[in-house]
Amino acid sequence: MDRCSYRRRKDVTLVSLLLLVLAMALGPTPSSAAGNDWWTPTARPTPDSQINVTGEPFTGTNAEGEVGGFVDAHDHLFANEAFGGRLICGKTFSEAGIADALKDCPEHYPDGSLAVFDFITKGGDGRHDPVGWPTFKDWPAHDSLTHQQNYYAWVERAWRGGQRVLVNDLVTNGVICSVYFFKDRSCDEMTSIRLQAKLTYDLQAYVDKMYGGTGKGWFRIVTDSAQAREVIKQGKLAVILGVETSEPFGCKQVLDIAQCSKADIDAGLDELYGLGVRSMFLCHKFDNALCGVRFDEGALGTAINVGQFLSTGTFWKTEKCTGPQHDNPINGASASEAEGELPAGVKVPSYDSGAQCNTRGLTDLGEYAVRGMMKRKMMLEIDHMSVKAVGRALDIFEAESYPGVISSHSWMDLNWTERVYGLGGFVAQYMHGSEGFVAEANRTKALRDKYDVGYGYGTDMNGVGGWPGPRGADAANKVTYPFRSVDGGSVIDRQTTGERTWDLNTDGAAHYGLVPDWIEDIRLVGGQDVVNDLFRGAESYLDTWGAAEKHQAGVNLAKGATATASSAEWNPFTSYAPNRAVDGTRDTRWAGGWSNDQWLRIDLGSTHLVGRVTLDWERAYGKSYRIELSADGANWQTAWSTTSGDGGLDTARFTGTPARYVRIHGLERGTDWGYSLYEVGVHSS
Numbered sequence: 001m002d003r004c005s006y007r008r009r010k011d012v013t014l015v016s017l018l019l020l021v022l023a024m025a026l027g028p029t030p031s032s033a034a035g036n037d038w039w040t041p042t043a044r045p046t047p048d049s050q051i052n053v054t055g056e057p058f059t060g061t062n063a064e065g066e067v068g069g070f071v072d073a074h075d076h077l078f079a080n081e082a083f084g085g086r087l088i089c090g091k092t093f094s095e096a097g098i099a100d101a102l103k104d105c106p107e108h109y110p111d112g113s114l115a116v117f118d119f120i121t122k123g124g125d126g127r128h129d130p131v132g133w134p135t136f137k138d139w140p141a142h143d144s145l146t147h148q149q150n151y152y153a154w155v156e157r158a159w160r161g162g163q164r165v166l167v168n169d170l171v172t173n174g175v176i177c178s179v180y181f182f183k184d185r186s187c188d189e190m191t192s193i194r195l196q197a198k199l200t201y202d203l204q205a206y207v208d209k210m211y212g213g214t215g216k217g218w219f220r221i222v223t224d225s226a227q228a229r230e231v232i233k234q235g236k237l238a239v240i241l242g243v244e245t246s247e248p249f250g251c252k253q254v255l256d257i258a259q260c261s262k263a264d265i266d267a268g269l270d271e272l273y274g275l276g277v278r279s280m281f282l283c284h285k286f287d288n289a290l291c292g293v294r295f296d297e298g299a300l301g302t303a304i305n306v307g308q309f310l311s312t313g314t315f316w317k318t319e320k321c322t323g324p325q326h327d328n329p330i331n332g333a334s335a336s337e338a339e340g341e342l343p344a345g346v347k348v349p350s351y352d353s354g355a356q357c358n359t360r361g362l363t364d365l366g367e368y369a370v371r372g373m374m375k376r377k378m379m380l381e382i383d384h385m386s387v388k389a390v391g392r393a394l395d396i397f398e399a400e401s402y403p404g405v406i407s408s409h410s411w412m413d414l415n416w417t418e419r420v421y422g423l424g425g426f427v428a429q430y431m432h433g434s435e436g437f438v439a440e441a442n443r444t445k446a447l448r449d450k451y452d453v454g455y456g457y458g459t460d461m462n463g464v465g466g467w468p469g470p471r472g473a474d475a476a477n478k479v480t481y482p483f484r485s486v487d488g489g490s491v492i493d494r495q496t497t498g499e500r501t502w503d504l505n506t507d508g509a510a511h512y513g514l515v516p517d518w519i520e521d522i523r524l525v526g527g528q529d530v531v532n533d534l535f536r537g538a539e540s541y542l543d544t545w546g547a548a549e550k551h552q553a554g555v556n557l558a559k560g561a562t563a564t565a566s567s568a569e570w571n572p573f574t575s576y577a578p579n580r581a582v583d584g585t586r587d588t589r590w591a592g593g594w595s596n597d598q599w600l601r602i603d604l605g606s607t608h609l610v611g612r613v614t615l616d617w618e619r620a621y622g623k624s625y626r627i628e629l630s631a632d633g634a635n636w637q638t639a640w641s642t643t644s645g646d647g648g649l650d651t652a653r654f655t656g657t658p659a660r661y662v663r664i665h666g667l668e669r670g671t672d673w674g675y676s677l678y679e680v681g682v683h684s685s
Contacts, residue, residue, distance in 0.1 A: 039160070039218065039235070041210035047134075048098050049153035049497040053160040053516070055490035057218075059235035067232040068487070069164025070519065071537035073408035073428035074383075074458030075512075076244075077150045077203070078196040082172035084183025087117055088462050090132060090148025092155075092199070093206050102151060102497075104130035104139075107182050112138075116181055118146050119337070134498030142467045142508030149461040152203060152219075154513030157495060159218055159237040161516025162486050164538045165228065167408065169242040170196040170277070171463070173285060175311040179341050189245050190268075197241060197275040204239075223276050225546035232538060240545075242381065243272060243280035246311070251289040251365065255313045258289035258365055265369050269376060278545070279379035279406055282369055283389070286311045290369050292360025292386035294411060295328045303338035305330070305348055310341065315349055321357040322646065325387040325413040329356055361388030364586070370396055377549045379404040382420075383411030394419050395649035399614040399681065404548030409458030410440075417444055421451040426544040428456030428537070431509065433468040434518065438526030441533065453543075454536025461512050468518060469508040477524040478505045479517055486523075486535055492516050557610070558582045558662070558682040562603040567593035569674060581677045589618050591676040598666045598675050602682065604659070607631060611656035613640070614649065614681035615664065620673035621647035622666045629659035636663060645670060656684065 039057050061067055080088040086105050094101035107114040108130040118126035128138040132147075139147035155166070170193045177187035186192075200221060207217035218236045222228040228238035246252075249268030251260035272280065283291040286308045295316060296304045309315050316330065330351050339348060362370070362385075370393055373380055380397075382390045382405060390412055397405055403424030407416070410430035420427055429440055441455060448455060461467070471478060481503070482493040495502050495513045502510050504517035523531045563578035569591035570576075576591035578600055592598040604610075613627050626641040640652040647670060662682050666675045 041207075041217075042212055043210050045097050045210075047498075049151060049513075050495065051153060051157050051160060051513075052493045052495045053157055053485075053490050055485070057160055057235040058162075058487040058489050059233065061233055066536075066539045067164065067229055067542065068535055069232060069538040070162050070515075070534050071165035071167075071428065071454075071456040071541045072158075072163060072459050072515070073165075073167050073406060073426065073456045073541065074242075074244075074460050074463075075150065075166055075168055076171045076460070076462040077155070077168045078199050079150075079171050079462035080148055081196050081199065082177075082192050084177040084180055084187055085185045086182040087146065087176070087180060088148060089146055090151070092148065092150050093152040093203055095206070098151070098153075098498075099133045102132040102136075102148060104132055104147070105182065114182075115146060118144070134500075136498060136500035140511040142469050142510050145464045145466065149467075149511040151497075151511070151513075152207065153497070154495075154511050155237075156218065157513040158515040160485075160490060161492055161519070162490075162535070163237065163515060164232045165238050165240065165541055167240045167242050167279065168200055169244040169281075170200075171244045171284075172196075173246045173307070175246070175286065175307045179307070179310065179338075189247055190250070190271075193243060193245060193272075194275070197277070200239065200241060221276060223278065225542045225549055228542055228545070232542075238538075240279065241275065241277045243277050244284050244381070244384075245281070246284045246286045247288050248280065248282065248290070251369075253287065253289040253312055258363070260289055260365065262365065262368050265365065265372055269369070269372050269378070273376050273378065277378070279381055280373070281381040281384055282366055284384045287314075287316070287358070287360050288312075289363060290366035291362050291389040292358040294384055294386050294413075295330045295358065297328050297330065299336045301328070301330050302336040302348055306336065306338040306341055309346070309348075316351075317359045318351050318355040319357055319359045320355045321387065323387075323391075325391070325415045326356040327358050327386055327413075329353070358386035358388060361386060362392040367392070367396065367586075374400065374402050374404070374551070374553075377404065377551065379406050379545060379548055381406050381408055382416070383407050383409055385412070387413050387416075390416060392648060394423070395651070397423050399649055399651045400551075400553065402548065402551050403544055404551070406544070408456070409460050414440075414444075418447055421447055421453060424544055424547050426453070426456065426541050428458045430465070431457050431459045431467055431518070434471070434521040434525040437522055438530055441526065441530045445529075445533070448533055454538070454540035455530075455533040456537040456541060457534065459512065459515065467509040470504070470506050471521070473503075473505050475505060479503075479520050479524065483520050485516065486519065486531055492520070554612075554683045554685065556584075556681045556683065557604050557608050558602050558680050559584045561605060561682075563590070563600060564603075565590060565592055565600045566598045567674075569593065569676075576676075581680045584679070586616065586678045589676050589678045591618070591620065592666070592674040594669075594672070594674040596666065596668050599663050600675075600677065600680070601633075601661060601663045602680060603633070603661055604682065607658050607660045608682075609656045609684045610639070610659045610662060610682055611654060611685050612681075612683040613652045613662060613664075614679075614683075615652070616649050616678040616680070617645075617647045618676035618678055619647065619671065620676040621645060621670040622664075622668070622675050623670035624666075624668035625675075626665045626667065627652050627654075628663040628665055629657050630661040630663070631659055633661045643668075
């Protein structure tokens with residue numbers, strides 16, 4: 001009896017060992033069991049979308065302490081709450097579950113014939129199968145501009161595929177809201193911005209709840225670069241709030257008259273900062289009291305120009321460009337259904353093909369807003385600003401050595417790229433098809449190498465832009481499923497939600513969950529180097545943000561100093577005396593006599609190391625002039641000179657030199673007037 005018991009125990013032990021070995025060979029090890037996977041939620045809603053990614057997300061930093069990962073510098077998680085709440089159909093998440101989140105707008109039933117915005121922007125008749133969950137026959141799709149593409153589980157898949165930074169731009173447009181037929185809430189832009197900010201925090205709590213409590217989820221809103229680095233080090237997604245709206249702080253303009261004040265701008269910036277916003281656009285689609293916009297093209301451009309008129313009382317106005325940069329062409333713009341909104345007898349104007357720049361640049365209020373953002377260490381988004389406005393903004397940043405400038409989705413003239421990199425800014429490209437994306441990435445590769453920076457993309461999902469279409473099941477170098485993530489730690493298969501499975505080759509970039517597939521397509525089309533630059537994107541974005549946070553305004557040695565000049569223009573109503581150029585305000589200026597050889601001399605009071613001089617010209621500027629330094633006011637040396645001045649805000653940098661006196665010596669005027677300076681700045685570095 002004892003012998004039999006021993007034999008049975010021995011047999012059980014052998015079977016147990018065999019089963020353990022088999023489990024170790026074929027199944028997950030105990031350290032990666034589902035219950036211990038920190039990246040796997042313990043309470044995901046049922047039913048829900050699949051993620052279709054296996055493997056542990058990468059964590060930590062490299063040997064140099066740098067984070068890795070992709071950055072989407074431009075997305076709109078909650079655009080469904082914008083434009084009156086019915087332009088984009090479906091929700092990013094719902095406490096009631098996926099069936100409630102991913103359903104069409106009521107007016108799209110039964111066949112999409114009332115999907116008005118679809119056929120305004122896309123053409124056709126807008127008809128489609130409105131059913132979302134669980135069949136998704138017609139949406140989301142790469143060319144559907146009115147359906148939710150940012151369902152939270154699709155964003156989760158992008159994170160699992162290697163993305164570590166997401167900029168959620170809170171977006172709306174009051175005029176589009178007011179003219180659109182269907183809406184269920186106010187068209188006030190700031191009301192919508194506040195709601196979208198709240199919902200971003202609600203989504204964070206929604207994800208946290210799946211993982212067992214506050215702070216445990218992968219979706220982490222951050223308000224400074226150090227927080228972002230820590231989140232990414234943990235392997236999670238750092239989410240930054242931005243703003244992209246047409247009339248921030250109510251700063252619209254009607255018949256060229258501003259509808260806001262400096263106090264409104266200060267209050268608005270303070271409120272946005274308090275909401276957690278750290279980057280923003282000053283204008284978008286319509287000219288406003290802050291800046292002119294970079295035009296849209298084609299039928300959409302015509303529709304936007306109609307909106308511009310309805311908002312401001314004026315259509316876009318153009319002029320010949322003064323440099324290589326230009327705004328988008330609007331001559332020969334296509335007809336649009338939106339023209340029916342114009343009053344009787346009013347028509348969209350035609351435009352001269354030789355005049356492709358917006359006449360409107362950065363206004364005085366816009367400059368005040370730019371400087372207000374600098375004080376708050378916020379990052380300025382220069383996409384959508386006219387080239388005239390961008391040029392002035394970059395001049396201001398260069399004068400102050402401020403790095404906080406972002407181009408997030410290919411809406412600036414790309415000739416600005418090196419100036420952005422030179423400041424320490426960050427550039428991301430719109431989510432084009434892989435061939436186009438690779439071509440542009442290769443064009444700017446030398447600049448990224450020169451400045452040792454990574455690259456980003458701006459998906460602009462829910463942003464009414466259109467996304468990469470399918471390259472085809474028979475395309476060369478097509479995506480083969482499953483494939484490994486860029487870091488090699490995860491396996492990514494086709495994405496399934498409900499009864500629908502998407503394949504990038506045949507569906508294109510239909511929703512946010514296909515971002516990893518799109519990156520794999522880029523790798524196959526363009527090679528590993530492009531993807532390597534993208535994988536450095538998170539580090540470079542945080543470098544720009546961190547440098548902006550650390551920026552300290554330099555001491556202006558010229559402010560309040562004694563100034564003299566060769567001449568000063570006389571006026572019975574105001575003074576143009578030399579000291580007006582060093583009184584610390586752009587509301588006054590020095591103006592000299594109307595001849596070429598004129599100078600303005602500044603006495604710093606004692607000897608200082610001088611290495612940078614900024615000149616803020618009025619319309620009467622110097623074409624050829626020198627900056628001269630002296631220790632005694634008698635012996636002068638030229639520190640910097642130009643023969644091609646073009647006005648605006650000039651920054652002269654040169655080797656630091658001890659000097660007490662600084663002289664701006666005009667040699668040739670740029671106009672028939674004299675020389676006139678709003679303000680001169682003198683800095684040590």
